Each structure stands twice: as C-alpha cells, then as structure tokens.
Amino acid sequence: MEFQADKIDSLVPQWLMTARKMILESFSQKIEIETKTSRNDLVTGLDRKIEQFLVRKIQECFPGSQIVSEETRPTINEIEEEGLLWIIDPIDGTMNFVKQKNDFAIMIGIFRGGKGQRGFIYDVMADRLYHGGPDQGVYCNYQKMKSPPDVPLVDGLLGVGGVMLINNKYNLQKIALASHGIRIYGSAGIEIIHVLNGQLIGYLSHLHPWDLAAGKILAETLGLVVKTIDGREVNVLSSIDVLVASKNAQKDIIMMAQSHC
C-alpha cells in the first residue's frame, strides 16, 4: 500500500472532528469508568467508542492497514514492510478527561516500512490540531510551525512524569532543579505539544507506543530529538522511558542522568 498522503490529510482531520463531537456530547452523560493496570490507569466508554470509530474508519478507507491501539489492539507481531501501520491513542490523558474535562488529546501516528510518515495530535478542548510529517513539515491548525529554538536545559522548562520525578529515576530531581522549572500536565500529547511549541525544552516520561507515535513523528520533523535516556533510538512498538527534547537540552539531560550511575 502506498502512503496516500492526500487521502490521509483530507480524511483524518474529519474523523478527529467527529470524535470531538462525541466527546463534547459525553460531558452531559454519565461516563463509564474502569481501572486497568493500576488505580491511576483509567479507561472510559469514550476511549473505547472513539477507538472503535477510528479503527472502523481506517479499515474502511485504508484496507490492509496494520493497527495498534491502546484499548483493544496494544501489540502486533511484526511491522509489514509494504503496508501502513496506524498507532492510535483514542484519549491520551484519560485521567484529565475524567477529572478535568480538559488537557487530553487524540493521537494518531502513521508509519510505512517502519518510518514515520504522518503524526496527528489533537488537543480536543482547545480545538487545536497539530499534524504533519517529514515530507511537509508540521502545522498547528494548518499554520506552518517553525522549529523551536535549540535551548539548553538551564534556560528552559522541563515536562516530566510525576512518579518518575518522585522516584528520582535518572537523577531527575537534580535535572529538574537545573532547569528553570518543571511542569506536569498529565498527558503525553499535551506535554509534547508544549515541546513542539518551544514552551518546554523537553519531556521525559515512560511512554507506550500510542503515547509516543504521533509525537515522535512531529517532534523529529521539527528537528527535536526523540531518544531513550541513554541516547539510543526508540522502537516505536516498545513501552519505554523516552526523552523528547531540543538537541542542547537532550545533551545536558543525558549527561546529568549518567552522572547518577
């Protein structure tokens, strides 16, 4: 299957708008909430409904696609060299969705031959769509974005996972104190949007494929670094600690993380 950029760029935003309507309607209804791996790992009826909707649309419009999605299709055995791989998070930041009705995202990353082609991060409540890929650059609501400035750790704000910070993994407390401050928004998508915008110089957290796929494509397209904390390439099908950062901040953070060992 070819990459079909025009078809993707025309259809996916329509699906996301439909999903947004489902979400806004859900606010006036009782939402069914269950826990998954822990009491802070939630899934709602809406996560499942939006996932079903997106999977159905992909299967209809792009038959033969491989699909990885958070709630019902979390793994595949092998990436097919010739086909499209879609990695989906129907609601990233489900806790924020439930407790705040804000600061959550729908995310879709599209790969071909293992290479990122298109990322979509939709900040649903702000109605702000970040999308793009290496062939076209990155857009916020169809306005082309510039690469954020290459700011070092000491001059920027850093997004982190809360539990990772408390556990001081990778010397993270010292890294945080070396920055201008830490921020915790509770959604990988929302944090990565802040990195794309240059509002954070980096974001470090434990991420699953659906937390990272879209953001990795967009961040790398803008010249940001998306690597493990020891600077290795990230396999987008693995669940792993990932640093999305400016080149300078990444160097600073890697050095401080290693000085802990």
Place this chain on the structure above:
Amino acid sequence: MEFQADKIDSLVPQWLMTARKMILESFSQKIEIETKTSRNDLVTGLDRKIEQFLVRKIQECFPGSQIVSEETRPTINEIEEEGLLWIIDPIDGTMNFVKQKNDFAIMIGIFRGGKGQRGFIYDVMADRLYHGGPDQGVYCNYQKMKSPPDVPLVDGLLGVGGVMLINNKYNLQKIALASHGIRIYGSAGIEIIHVLNGQLIGYLSHLHPWDLAAGKILAETLGLVVKTIDGREVNVLSSIDVLVASKNAQKDIIMMAQSHC
C-alpha cells in the same frame, strides 16, 4: 472608605482588559527580563508596567486605599481598619509569561477591615476572568460558578509546587502518590483556578500575599479551605506555605503531612 462593590465590579474588569492589550502587544517586542531573589524568580518590564498602571488607577479611583503589590510595594506596616487594602500581582507566573506566553494571571484581592471582599484572577491568554466575593458568589466570565464537589485526596488530582515536591516537605511525595496524580502549571493563579473549577482537589505551595490574596477570597467563597498545612488561619500579609483544597482533601493532606513529623 466604604467597600463600593458596584464601582469595583465595573472598573476592575476594564483595567484588566487594558492590561491584557499591553501584554498581547508586548509579544511582538523585546521584553526586558531581570532576576530577583533567584535565577527562577523573574521580573519583566511588563510586570512593572502593569503594576504601575493598576496602582495609578486605584489611586485615581479609590484614593486613600492601601496597596500591596509584588514589584514595588511588597509590604505595609498595618492594615487600616476603615480603608480598602488592594493586593496585586501584575503577572503571576512570570516564568510562564516569558517561556510559554501562556498560563499566567493578573490577580487582585480587595480587603476591608482585614476581611476579603473581592477577588479577581484573570487568565490572560484564555481571556477568562474569575471574580467574586462573599456577598455575591464567584463568576467565571460572568457565569455564576457552583462550589466544586468535596472530593477526598484519593479521588482527585493535586497541584503542588515543584521544589516543595522534590524536597518532600510535609511528606508531599507520599501525599502525591496517594492522590490520582500531581499537576504543576507554574502559576499560583492558574493552579487555584483549577481548584475553583474542581479540576484539582487542592494546591499546596509557598505563597506570597500577591500569590494568594485573590484566590483566598474566591476559594473561601466557594466553600474551599485555605489554611496552613497544620490547619491554621493564613495571614494574607505573610509569605507562607498554604493549602487551598476541598474540605475532605484538606483533612487527608493534614493527616498525612503530620504523620511525617
């Protein structure tokens, strides 16, 4: 001097809209930035300009008022029993203003005889004004707000100061892990707005008078608790660790903070 509610409710929102224009205009200009007590404590030319503007307006329209404001009038000796006391933060979250151009607030708290009469927290970039007081309730852009539900710690998200969390003051790491998660937005005003909205069940941080004055009036009007971490009343002229929280979350947090001693 009388409290003059109508005059305050009509004039202050106009001043805030003018201040917003100054801020939006500043984004196209070079902003002068200096550090104060530490490298993470910033003041910009805009903080000073907005403070001057607000102080001048108060002196013109409410002559004889006492004024406490972050940049140039941080203390007064004594609260006059008969007059109005205005406590002002021209830009709360200056680091966010500089690094993110988002998530900062203008805050004004108005007291008479030591009692909070009117609070204004203006989320500048969202153009959302939270205002009110004990005689009228609390409004978000002139829509009356309900009191947030009285949620316990275990069922909610908690806003914290980043350095306080890293230092584990008051057993805060354990408290954070007992909640559904922590959030750090980098502005007391923005954090307190989340508590007013029920998006956070509490916010714990070291606050100065201008960080707290407006939020204390609004939070107490909505039935939230604003106390020290050991449950004492907060003197609004002091710089102190303050917990703004639902009644249930406050009880839970106080108990866990004390179990540390």
